Amino acid sequence: MDISILKNIIQSLPMVLPEAMVAALILLLTIACIIPWKKPAMVGKSLSWIFGIGYILLKINQWNGQWDNGFLGMISLDNYRIAGQLLLGGLYLFSLHLSAVEVQLKNEERMEYWLLKAAILLGGSALVMSDNLLMIYLAVELLSFSAYGLTAFSFNEKGNKAALKYLLFGAIASALTVYGMSILYGLTGTLSLTDGSFWMNLSTAPVSILAFAAFLAVIGLLFKLTAVPLHPWVEDVYQNAPTPIAALFATLPKIAAFFCFMGIMQLLPPLSAEAKQAIIVALGFIALVSMTAGNLLALGQKEVKKMLAYSSVSHAGFLIACIIVPAKSAWDAGLFYAAIYGIMNMAAFGLVQYFETGKKAITYEDFNGMGKKHALWGIGLVIVMISLTGLPPTAGFNAKLMVFLALWEQYETTSTTIYLLLLVFGVLNTVIALFYYIRLPYHFYFQEEGEEDYHFYRRREVVIENRLQWAYRIALFVAILPLIVLFFAPQIIL
Amino acid sequence: MIATEVSAFGEILLYIIGSVLFVLLTYFGSWLFRPHRPNEEKNTTYESGEDTVGTAWGQFNMRFYIVALLFILFEVEIIFLFPWATVFGDAQLIAETDGMWGWFAIVEMFLFIFILVLGLAYAWGKGFLNWDKPEVIPPKVDTKVPDQLYDAVNNRY
Numbered sequence: 001m002d003i004s005i006l007k008n009i010i011q012s013l014p015m016v017l018p019e020a021m022v023a024a025l026i027l028l029l030t031i032a033c034i035i036p037w038k039k040p041a042m043v044g045k046s047l048s049w050i051f052g053i054g055y056i057l058l059k060i061n062q063w064n065g066q067w068d069n070g071f072l073g074m075i076s077l078d079n080y081r082i083a084g085q086l087l088l089g090g091l092y093l094f095s096l097h098l099s100a101v102e103v104q105l106k107n108e109e110r111m112e113y114w115l116l117k118a119a120i121l122l123g124g125s126a127l128v129m130s131d132n133l134l135m136i137y138l139a140v141e142l143l144s145f146s147a148y149g150l151t152a153f154s155f156n157e158k159g160n161k162a163a164l165k166y167l168l169f170g171a172i173a174s175a176l177t178v179y180g181m182s183i184l185y186g187l188t189g190t191l192s193l194t195d196g197s198f199w200m201n202l203s204t205a206p207v208s209i210l211a212f213a214a215f216l217a218v219i220g221l222l223f224k225l226t227a228v229p230l231h232p233w234v235e236d237v238y239q240n241a242p243t244p245i246a247a248l249f250a251t252l253p254k255i256a257a258f259f260c261f262m263g264i265m266q267l268l269p270p271l272s273a274e275a276k277q278a279i280i281v282a283l284g285f286i287a288l289v290s291m292t293a294g295n296l297l298a299l300g301q302k303e304v305k306k307m308l309a310y311s312s313v314s315h316a317g318f319l320i321a322c323i324i325v326p327a328k329s330a331w332d333a334g335l336f337y338a339a340i341y342g343i344m345n346m347a348a349f350g351l352v353q354y355f356e357t358g359k360k361a362i363t364y365e366d367f368n369g370m371g372k373k374h375a376l377w378g379i380g381l382v383i384v385m386i387s388l389t390g391l392p393p394t395a396g397f398n399a400k401l402m403v404f405l406a407l408w409e410q411y412e413t414t415s416t417t418i419y420l421l422l423l424v425f426g427v428l429n430t431v432i433a434l435f436y437y438i439r440l441p442y443h444f445y446f447q448e449e450g451e452e453d454y455h456f457y458r459r460r461e462v463v464i465e466n467r468l469q470w471a472y473r474i475a476l477f478v479a480i481l482p483l484i485v486l487f488f489a490p491q492i493i494l
Numbered sequence: 495m496i497a498t499e500v501s502a503f504g505e506i507l508l509y510i511i512g513s514v515l516f517v518l519l520t521y522f523g524s525w526l527f528r529p530h531r532p533n534e535e536k537n538t539t540y541e542s543g544e545d546t547v548g549t550a551w552g553q554f555n556m557r558f559y560i561v562a563l564l565f566i567l568f569e570v571e572i573i574f575l576f577p578w579a580t581v582f583g584d585a586q587l588i589a590e591t592d593g594m595w596g597w598f599a600i601v602e603m604f605l606f607i608f609i610l611v612l613g614l615a616y617a618w619g620k621g622f623l624n625w626d627k628p629e630v631i632p633p634k635v636d637t638k639v640p641d642q643l644y645d646a647v648n649n650r651y
Binding site for chain 2: 003006009010027030031033034
């Protein structure tokens with residue numbers, strides 16, 4: 001034992017002050033679980049909001065700070081990572097707002113709901129900062145465990161089934177991750193990614209074992225990113241979890257895993273050129289398959305939420321495409337893409353939730369002919385869907401364009417085929433995506449609702465309270481406005 | 495050249511070999527010395543002195559798992575407390591840091607225990623520790639014979 005260790009730990013405490021805030025929220029909510037409140041949802045919501053805003057304020061306070069590695073190289077902070085964490089905080093708050101609406105409608109008043117949500121924020125925030133395999137694993141597990149619980153929160157058979165599938169899938173993924181990490185530890189003798197000896201020892205390790213171990217070790221992150229070999233759970237989970245939860249799953253863990261990946265790729269340089277090349281090609285291949293398979297699977301879906309689930313798989317492909325470009329332009333593109341992806345997915349799920357709770361619209365056909373009565377909502381829908389496709393005049397276009405430009409530049413400087421392939425497939429996929437995204441506004445405006453359907457859905461219609469209507473409107477305005485504004489002024493984020 | 499020092503992994507290997515040998519030798523020893531007089535009672539499966547009923551695939555009450563989970567939680571905490579105690583009580587480190595070391599360690603440990611206790615309080619408050627008692631329903635008989643008559647009979651015999 002050395003005194004410098006204690007000094008290092010005490011000095012790095014301010015780095016995790018915002019995370020400590022979220023941890024305090026989790027503990028408070030645990031205590032609040034036991035107390036019999038008259039309005040538990042009110043208590044949970046207000047506590048979550050207060051601490052969530054506190055988290056963001058403390059994070060802003062960390063901006064431009066002189067942060068080094070903390071906790072003996074367990075975590076590190078820089079402005080890029082702080083930007084990622086701010087994004088996570090914003091998504092968390094938005095999801096809180098969506099939940100507040102949902103919870104009041106369903107009369108679902110369990111404190112654990114808010115607790116698990118806060119745990120997801122904590123896990124995501126920790127994952128963004130991680131610089132150590134153990135820390136990455138712990139953060140992924142924190143994210144996963146809360147996610148398994150939250151999936152079952154619709155309290156019906158389908159929700160439970162989805163949660164169980166998710167749990168089994170996640171358990172296997174995390175077991176493989178630990179196995180891969182343990183092999184990496186055996187090869188290098190350290191778990192710290194910032195430790196020079198880690199990369200040094202990896203460079204001299206046998207290639208076959210190294211490739212095997214590295215692939216297993218990133219499975220946990222790919223699982224959170226829902227990249228292709230690890231995607232089969234998305235459909236059921238997104239469809240059957242409560243919609244605000246699905247919105248959170250689609251954005252927060254993915255963006256956290258993305259930033260973690262970015263951090264790891266930044267540490268790659270000590271590796272030999274061939275090893276780096278192999279990693280880039282392997283990840284590039286995963287990205288390529290993800291965007292294509294996600295799109296093709298989304299084409300065949302009848303339910304809107306399932307379509308959004310597979311669209312998120314394809315977006316994960318684009319995020320991985322940013323990860324493998326080792327250039328400044330890709331960093332900016334990645335940050336922008338992640339931010340826009342988060343905003344537009346939240347907006348999309350918010351819209352789906354509105355029509356789901358109010359009109360019981362779940363499949364494409366359920367949306368038939370709604371354009372006459374809900375014209376204003378339809379405009380929002382069109383904007384969000386166009387943005388998800390990546391067409392102007394929305395920020396989704398800028399995001400995709402920046403990714404393509406980064407890929408092209410990288411191809412021009414290194415002339416590696418994988419970048420060109422990714423670029424070509426990315427453009428092709430955007431065309432495919434157009435079909436299933438625009439189908440929703442098409443049903444909304446141009447399809448007549450059948451006579452039979454009409455009565456059916458009139459009967460099921462739930463009148464949403466006026467106050468909640470406004471809550472929805474404000475939320476969607478907040479989510480959709482940036483999509484337009486950022487198209488004209490993308491420099492706001494960069 | 496053969497390394498004369500045993501590496502850390504070598505120690506673990508020795509430990510595994512030792513434990514396997516220990517079990518085998520004990521069984522061998524008892525087999526050597528014990529009298530061999532089996533009967534039906536002795537040949538039954540040993541299950542903490544209880545008679546085994548049904549197959550091993552039967553379902554258990556979920557509450558067993560919750561109690562077991564809570565138990566493991568606190569057992570792990572105890573295991574964690576031992577190495578912590580040796581580090582916490584390191585007089586040299588405390589002297590070198592003006593007592594800072596001790597304070598830091600104790601705050602950390604109290605935070606850890608607090609979170610664990612909070613989990614226990616949660617389980618308790620939510621009633622996961624309450625065991626369902628089977629409700630005893632006294633049988634009711636519709637009869638014209640008054641209770642006193644039964645009591646009189648009971649007193650007499």
